[in-house]
Amino acid sequence: MKAVEIAKNIYFVGANIRNGDLFEGMWPIPDGVSLNSYIVKGEKTALIDLVRDWDNAPKSLTEQLTSLGISIEQIDYLILNHLEPDHTGWLEEFLKRNPKVTILTTQLGKKMVKSFYKNEENVTVVKDGDTLDLGNNMILTFYSTPNVHWPETMVTFNESSGVLFSCDAFGSYGCVDTPFDDLLDKPTHEFFDRESLRYYANIVASFSPFVEKAIEKLSGLTIKMIAPSHGIIWRKNPQTIIERYLKFASYMNGPAEPEITIIWGSMYGNTEAVLSPLIEGINSERIPVHIHQVPNEDVSYPLTSAYRSAGLVFAMPTYEYRMFPPVAAAIDMFGRKHLKNKKVLRIGSYGWSGGAQKEFDTMTADLDWECIEPVEWAGATDEETNEKVYEQGKKLAQLVKQFCVQS
Numbered sequence: 001m002k003a004v005e006i007a008k009n010i011y012f013v014g015a016n017i018r019n020g021d022l023f024e025g026m027w028p029i030p031d032g033v034s035l036n037s038y039i040v041k042g043e044k045t046a047l048i049d050l051v052r053d054w055d056n057a058p059k060s061l062t063e064q065l066t067s068l069g070i071s072i073e074q075i076d077y078l079i080l081n082h083l084e085p086d087h088t089g090w091l092e093e094f095l096k097r098n099p100k101v102t103i104l105t106t107q108l109g110k111k112m113v114k115s116f117y118k119n120e121e122n123v124t125v126v127k128d129g130d131t132l133d134l135g136n137n138m139i140l141t142f143y144s145t146p147n148v149h150w151p152e153t154m155v156t157f158n159e160s161s162g163v164l165f166s167c168d169a170f171g172s173y174g175c176v177d178t179p180f181d182d183l184l185d186k187p188t189h190e191f192f193d194r195e196s197l198r199y200y201a202n203i204v205a206s207f208s209p210f211v212e213k214a215i216e217k218l219s220g221l222t223i224k225m226i227a228p229s230h231g232i233i234w235r236k237n238p239q240t241i242i243e244r245y246l247k248f249a250s251y252m253n254g255p256a257e258p259e260i261t262i263i264w265g266s267m268y269g270n271t272e273a274v275l276s277p278l279i280e281g282i283n284s285e286r287i288p289v290h291i292h293q294v295p296n297e298d299v300s301y302p303l304t305s306a307y308r309s310a311g312l313v314f315a316m317p318t319y320e321y322r323m324f325p326p327v328a329a330a331i332d333m334f335g336r337k338h339l340k341n342k343k344v345l346r347i348g349s350y351g352w353s354g355g356a357q358k359e360f361d362t363m364t365a366d367l368d369w370e371c372i373e374p375v376e377w378a379g380a381t382d383e384e385t386n387e388k389v390y391e392q393g394k395k396l397a398q399l400v401k402q403f404c405v406q407s
């Protein structure tokens, strides 16, 4: 990563993480992730968001600062929009090198600096609407945006340039080489569009009502550029990513897109065998289908697809009197991530007395899912079962259509 001036006296710095680790210890990031920080220079210098000691990120950050002629010791203010360790993990070492820095964060952020990094003396609390004058007409304003993604979260805004430093909000997975959306080629742009949804579904979705509140709160600002702490900078038309975020947030309570996601798992192919009539039934209503097999695919991907789909199908056999465990694990994750208000079908094979359906009903009882009549059959499928599955696929697609048109 190279330091880039994004507006007069404002620089993008940070690190790309490409070491194959999982994000938050669980989400696959095959194309890495960036930890973006920003330097804002007036007479004084501020650094917005830090990095974690992860895949040489501190070295990368320090080198970029050096390229700008700034050493760690010369930073007057460290603004911590969010205390999650991906943006703060290197704080103890930073403080050793620069014990005089003033850390600016929210009241709750101050508590977390103490609990995570055992420091109190460097911290100054900022309240909603407080400003920091760096001199030379460079003023930063802070707005608290609780629960996007942790309760202490805030964003930082520079009115004269219109740059909003939004930390996790509007972020994306993926390493960043060219930080600006308008300089990306089409495939790279599409990659970030996809990965911003996956990031949202994995990390932010649970907090959707707070995303809506934060966007409403910031709606009076003239935002010309959104500079998040993961992924690319949105400057061509920042309103586009704001509107996409509002759309993502609206998926939580539904209806999401008029699409159906099939999550399936099968040991010996008896359940897999009905996927064809199922898909035909759905396609007969011209509803797009997304298919995800578990555990072959990490749950991050079916979760993303399911989050944006108004309809879901779970296809799995009975296993030890309960659901096939990889599909049960996916459903458990969907519940944790508050995937509500979906139209749902469950189908699957069993050997003798079944049991998957009973567990499915119990597990999904609190999710506000409208489940249509399931299809279950003993052993291998036959024409009658295929026909039933086709009909239920069609019915689900019709229901999804109605649901999405009505609302």
Ligand SMILES: Cc1cc2nc3c(=O)[nH]c(=O)nc-3n(C[C@H](O)[C@H](O)[C@H](O)COP(=O)(O)O)c2cc1C
Pocket: 265, 266, 267, 268, 269, 270, 271, 272, 316, 317, 318, 319, 320, 321, 322, 349, 350, 351, 352, 353, 354, 355, 378, 379, 380
């Ligand atoms: C390890 C294992 C556990 C199973 N447990 C049950 C069970 O508790 N109840 C039941 O009715 N069938 C059970 N079955 C039978 C399967 O549900 C049946 O073979 C089904 O057709 C498998 O579907 P699949 O080919 O899609 O994997 C079990 C099968 C296996 C291999």
Ligand SMILES: [Fe+2]
Pocket: 082, 084, 149, 150, 168
């Ligand atoms: Fe976060």
Ligand SMILES: [Fe+2]
Pocket: 084, 086, 087, 167, 168, 229, 230
């Ligand atoms: Fe983050």
